[in-house]
Amino acid sequence: MSRITAVDVFTVAVPFARPFVLGSGAVGGPGQAGSVVFVKLTTEDGVSGWGEQRALPSWSYETAETIRSVIERELTPILLELTPFDVELFHARAARRLSPSVSNGFPFARAAVDIALHDAAGKLAGQPVHALLGGKVRDEIPLCSAIGVGEPAAVRSHAQESRAYGAYKVKIAGDPVADAAAVTAVAGVAGDKPIWLDANQSYRPTALLRLLDRLRDVSTLHCVEQPVPSTDTLGMRRLRQMTALPVAIDEGCFTARDLARCLRLDAADLVVVKICKSGGIRNALKTAQLAAANGLEVLGSGLTDCGIGFAAALHLFSQLELALPAELNGPELLADLYVEGLSVTAATATVPTAPGLGVEVDEERIRAEAKALSRG
Template identity: 75%
Template sequence: MSRIAQVEVFPVAVPFARRFVLGSGAVGTPDAAPDQSAAVIFVKLTTEDGVVGWGEQRALPSWSYETAETMAVIIRRHLAPILLQLTPFDIELFQRRAAQRLSPAVSNGFPFARAAVDVAMHDAAGKLAGVPVHALLGGKVHDEIPLCSAIGVGDQDTVRAHVLQSSDYAAYKIKIRGDVDADTAGIEVAAEAADGKPLWLDANQSYRPAALRQLRNRTAHISTIHCVEQPVPSTDTLAMGRLRELIDLPVAIDEGSFSAQDLARAIRLDAADLVVIKVCKSGGLRNALKTAQTALAGGLEILASGLTDCGIAFAAALHVFSQLELALPAELNGPELLTDLYVDGLTLTKAVATVPTAPGLGIEVDEERIRTESVNLLYR
């Protein structure tokens, strides 16, 4: 069996096509410099037989603690020595040894760095086996995945314009910021422009329970609001439970649930109605599916999301979510918000993504451009 012979890491600054703001602040602009908010880590694994696997994850320290610097160091110094002892098929063994080397403590340990490697291993394993990644995971159920448009925090005119520009999308994720007046106005404008399509509110930890109750009271007449995601800080699981008693709206957990164990704890505490699954925070594809199975066993619905991924992580997410029944269209917003995905082979038609069927991730990576644009984020 062909072992992994080389591990390469490429930090690249990928600018956004438009300014995008969460409840925790701006995360990208069209003229982004190579700073942490714009940094994407690409990983290339090469086996002894010359088979290549690609992985990728975005660094967003305002969302989770990992930075481009920590991801690069973790992969080069701690994960690469593990990988050089394994084949691309040894994914569970890699995850176990990574957890032993980098203690997960309460939740996942360095999940973004591990996810980048995990995606690359799946890509290489699929190519070696001659099958798409979803076949390695048990096979797809869906050939296509409808997408949800991401509408950032902004004034009413900006929100309205972005909803109208995204008219092909089947649903809208509306970012809110913890300001009851501004958020009420933005939600009302979005609901009017969305013309009956579902709204998925995402607070990114910016609300207090009492303020969220006010927001819900003022928007109760909008019947298309489907749920509110992670309204309170990720560490306050008990507040999530209290919120379910305070408002008549399903509550989704995201930043508060990185692993299947995290979600099991939240279920035990009656802290959520839905869970948002991301490959990045799960630490890999199979870990994401473990969270999904925990959700189903606990009676929670599943929402699919990413972290403004380029094409490698976007394709990996398609393979995972092709197996699941989602409560709303997947919020995989890289194609909508980034200037380039650095891959060929993805098919998106009117905001519907086709699940790739070629071996591995089923895409062609623009390695020359990645190498050319790679920057030294560790010592600048």
């Protein structure tokens, strides 16, 4: 087996093509970049694997600085003892070194490394990542348009530009009046396409009931995602009892163990699966399998991933039964994905078939921009 001999980490300010605001605040926009940490693993045979992770501390606690520091100081010593095929052994040793308190420790940092391990392993085996997971069951992944918090005119315009998408994920921010106006504006464009509300923890149960009352004539609402704070699992349960609209859990469920607690408490109807919060591809797959075994629908999502994370999600979602088109919004929101080899046409992404992640990374640009950023 080809051992890992080098680990390189780069922090890049990735530009946005359009503004994007969550219930927890702005993520990015034109002239406002987001921090992404790229990881390159190199083996003794000269094969490289790439991973990435966006730092968004308003969504989860890891910053670009902590992600980079954890990879360089804590995870690199583990990796230099392993091969790219030792994914489970990597996670077992990482969990001991970065002991989790309730869920998993530093999942974003571990996800970036996990993706790179899968990329390198696939290249060494001459197989795409989905083949390492057991094989894909679909060749294409329909995508959902991600519409940020905004005034009715702005979100309506975005929805009109996104007519090719099969569903709309609309961000809401805790104000029933303003949010109802925005959702109604999108519904006027969406027709019979499903609308997926995402509160990003910005609501309280009674306020959400007021919002849903204002939206009682919008028949295409599919679910509301993470309406209450991530720590308020009982609040999620109360909402399920108070409203007929299905409730999805996201920030409150990072791992399969988190989902097991959620299931025991009857706290959700759907679970959002993201590679970043799970700590990697295999752990995300475990969560999805647990959900399917217990009758919960799965929603596929990302965190405004660049091309590496986007490709990893395509490989994972190619074998899952998703309730709605996947909300992988990198191609929609970012100015560049830093890779070649992705095919996205009419809001549908083709699952890569080349070895590893199946994309060519623009390493020269990543190195140059990382160097420029470090100079300030």
